[in-house]
Amino acid sequence: MTRSRLLLLGLVAALIALYYLSGADEALSLANLQAEQARFQAWFGERPLAVGGGFFLAYVAMAGLSLPGATLMTVLSGALFGFGWGLAIVSFASAQGATLAALIARTLLRGTLERRFAAQLERINAGIRREGAFYLFTLRLIPLFPFFVINLVMGLTRMRLTTFYWVSQLGMLPGTAVFVNAGRELGHLESLAGILSPGLIASFALIGLFPWLARGLVALARRRRLARRYGRPTRFDHDIVVIGGGSAGLVASYIAAAVKARVALVERERLGGDCLNTGCVPSKALIRAGRAAQEVRRAGGYGIEAGEPRVDFAAVMDHVRRAIDEIAPHDSRERYEGLGVEVHAGEAILEDPWRVRITGPDGERRLTTRHVIIASGASPAVPPLPGLEAVEVLTSDTLWRLETLPERLLVLGGGPIGCELGQAFARLGSRVALVEMGAQLLPREDAEIADQVARRLATEGVALHLGTRALRVVGDEAGGHALEVEHHDGAGEARRERLPFSHLLVAVGRRANVAGMGLEALGVETRDDGTLAVNESLQSVLPNVWACGDVAGPYQLTHAAAHQAWHATVNALFGELKRFRVSYRALPAVTFTDPEVARVGLNEREARERGVAYEVTRYPLAELDRAIAEGTAEGVVKVLTVPGRDRILGATIVGEGAGEMLAEFTLAMTHGIGLNKLLGTVHPYPTRSEAVKAAAGAWKNAHKPERLLGWLERYFAWRRSGAWRRGDARRER
Structure with a gap:
């Protein structure tokens, strides 16, 4: 970091520390300023530029340093200065403070903020690419994110600061007016009875209605922009x-x-x-x-x-x-x-x-x-492999035209489609080889889950080539075709080999x-x-x-x-009345291999990638009576929960009938049902659904109250000793 940036960082840190050490965060409250309101307004009457200018600079500093309390200061401006002066001061101060925050972020914190606000930054950059300044205007008018986040993230974009300033000035003006007016009404409050005054009720109702009204205005503006550009019909079929x-x-x-x-x-x-x-x-x-x-x-x-x-x-x-x-x-x-x-x-x-x-x-x-x-x-999707044009490529779309069973089927891709179809053809009698570039099958699943599928496929005769890259399609010695691939041996050396095939199934995605x-x-x-x-x-x-x-x-x-x-x-x-955001939190998915792989919510791999804290509960299907009786005891139920709580973050099941068992976990996640309630639900015996209850029981056993159980152990020992009977006999005498 350059010397100038270090100096700027030190100045910002010193100002933030001064804010908290001086007690300004506690002094900026409606109760404190209302107690001094008469004196403050007298000062303002005597020296309007000094008092108003001081408030203006304080607001710019708070917004520029992204300190909490900007909304409160907006309300306070109405209580202290009235609607007209309050709106004028805060409107310009908020826009200038926001621009200062964007400049600081652009100069000082680019790397940190890119990491911390990656998702928000991507959405905002995409919006700017699509709609330019109008997108920032909609963010200001309808705050999907807190304003301080918009200020900081906008500092990382390529938008000119002059554009950022005037768009912010206009976009924040309606919302500022609503909050300043509410502060003006609060400033006139003299007793609890005043809470019921029509003006105050209307002001706070407007705060609640403003986002809805702003959303409607933005939608109307977008429709009008489109209408001007394309010529909107006057009526529709x-x-x-x-x-x-x-x-x-x-x-x-x-x-x-x-x-x-x-x-x-x-x-x-x-x-x-x-x-x-x-x-x-x-x-x-x-x-x-x-x-x-x-x-x-x-x-x-x-x-x-x-x-x-x-x-x-x-x-x-x-x-x-x-x-x-x-x-x-x-x-x-x-x-x-x-x-x-x-x-x-x-x-x-x-x-x-x-x-x-x-x-x-x-x-x-x-x-x-x-x-x-x-x-x-x-x-x-069909990859651009050299030589691929020389063979008839099968895909999940064209596969169903086959009239004869492939003698040697080579499957390119180890995702759900490749694994499902590769296993099915192997069971029907094809000699199947499966090539996957990644280190495991089913790359979205946890390694231990994918390994169980890999072991079954290998047992049934599917030749697995994991960590293997397809290079080209070539002719083989028998006049047929082969796929030339590359993989690394145990010593890390690159090795090439040719895998002959009569039919090539490409299953690398869509x-x-x-x-x-x-x-x-x-x-x-x-x-x-x-x-x-x-x-x-x-x-x-x-x-x-x-x-x-x-x-x-x-x-x-x-x-x-x-x-x-x-x-x-x-x-x-x-949508003009109500919008629904699509949620995938409890979206189930099943891979129909044998054993099946079924999952809803997070698995361990995703939880680690997202930095979500979790704990794992496992229940092996080898302990499930129905699975033992039918000779299908391979598999496991794996549940992720919030540490110390029974709230389900995700569940993965690998085993016979996993897709059917998953429904109970999906229902639980959709409706906020925890493992304790699943444990308290009666399940018929012997069924596979008992594995869900057993997994909940395993979680409960891991969280049993050891101290309480210790007291109960001593209590029952006391009851068995007969001492309680002797005590009763003494009381009777």
């Missing part, structure tokens, strides 16, 4: 147009139609999206077929000899297609049109925020709509479908991972354009898409 007929789009359309909004749904391919046609439904049908084959192999362990199963892969794929066909009516055009949804087949393009052009089999048409919900989903809808031309931004940039209410930079599901992220799960769809639809239709 629809309340909502939903683009995408997958899980998110269908739920959004259903909700909108249920509340009698006029809604149009546009889908370019098949209704039901990935979940019905290429994802959840077919994969679970295939996984079930693989499990059936494995159950035949394991039957000998129960005294039933069945031998190696004969797999008819064509019949397996017929089973998969039947599952899709039987569920398809739930997502059909006929059903949704019966619910009141106007369904269109074709490509949708936003010409502006209110006009959607649809090009399909029936030609071209335009719809006008008050709101648009983007629910266009995601597609499998990319949001954002192209071709006109979003880029309208300024709707994407994040680094390719998903649409939306706020906590799922609103894009365009106030009437929303997004949900895989295209919005961060979780590519069917139930997450439905969860988001409710928020996006309700916020679009009723």
